[in-house]
Amino acid sequence: MHYDRNGLRIGLDHPNGDFSFLSHAHSDHTSGIKKQKNIIASRETLALADIPTEPYSHPAARMIDAGHILGSRQLVIESDGEKTVYTGDISLKPNVFGMSAKIEQCDRLIMEATYGDPAYHFPPLNEVRMQLERFVKANDSSNIVIGAYSLGKTQEVIKILNEAGVAPIVTEEAEFFCSVYESFGIPLERIVVGSEEAEEAMSKRFVAIVPMGKAKRYFASRLATAFNRKTLCAAATGWALNFSFDTDAAFPMSDHADFDDLVRYVEESGAKQVEFFCGDGSRVLKAVSAKSGAIINS
Ligand SMILES: [Zn+2]
Known part of the structure; x- marks a missing residue:
């Protein structure tokens, strides 16, 4: 996607443009961006994306918090009297680390619509957090594998488990992201799979965080056989609201x-023009019009 107005062309999570904005380090946004020399991004995002460059800056563009994962930002572009906001992925409610998105008033909004369906109404984080803690404590003689994306969700699950007195086992991929979180002042107690410490931990009951694709009953039953201990599996994802997973x-x-x-x-935001990506936002606009009578172009 691009911002292309008033002689200014900016790649929005895209490598082509006078310069690019990288909203955060999830791989669907970083793919290809390394081709671009001039990247506006937070230092955290560049570290998580493993891009060894100094952040670029431009007088027409500034970043504000997005609350999605460590380092995630939105871009505010002011050019020729018009203000545009590109949200990248956002979360308005504070996450486990207290990160949350700021709402910026603007003329034109380019917004994600991953959950642009009224069926998606997330329960309060504290409720989910307690469910997870209870599950881990109630099954303290079983191994537990929890499926979570390795960047963002995994670090939040680790934090919740740490507060319940558990240091989970993580993959090497997740370990890289955890070490970047730590270098930006977020301590996370975890054990890396394959290490001596992990061997030791896995001789007793353990909790592991695995890629989403591994959080399935067949994988849990293979672990149960290998470790001779009952093994349960779970998934931590927003999609759990409306899709059933092959988990306990x-x-x-x-x-x-x-x-x-x-x-x-x-x-x-007061935006008079709204465009969506990562999903269909038409029902969002209908809901806004029904509430306020505002007419918004999309
Ligand atoms: Zn993302």
Whole structure:
């Protein structure tokens, strides 16, 4: 996607443009961006994306918090009297680390709509957090594998487990991201798979965080055989609200805005023109019009 107005062309999570903005380090946004020399991004995002460059800056563009994962930002572009906001992925409610998106007033909004469906209304984080803690404590003689994306969700699950007195086993991929979180002042107690410490930990009951694709009953039953201990599996994802997973438990934890938050962002931004990506936002605009009577072009 691009911002292309008034002689200014900016790649939005895209490598082509006079310069690019990288909203955060999830791989669907970083792919290809390394081709670009001039990247506006937070230092955290560049470290997580493993891009060894100094952040670029431009007088027409500034970043504000996005609350999605460590380092995630939105871009505010002011050019020729018009203000545009590109949200990248956002979460308005504070996550486990207290990160949350700021709502910026603007003329034109380019917004994610991952959960642009009124069926997605996420329960309060504390509720989900307690469900997860209870599950881990109630099954303290079983191994537990929890499926979570290795960047963002995994670090939030580690933090919740740490507060319940558990240091989970993580993959090497997740370990790289954890070490970057730590270098930016977020301590996370975890054990890396394959290490001596992990061998030791796995001789007793353990909790492991695995890629989403591994959080399935067949994988848990293979572990149960290998370790001769009952093994349960769970998933931590916003999709758990409406899809059933082949797991013993699912926790609807999301680092995206839910439907009501998308509606709130459009309303409070005052934007007269809204475009969506990563999903269909037509129902968001309908909800805004029904509430306020505002006419918004998309
Ligand atoms: Zn993302």
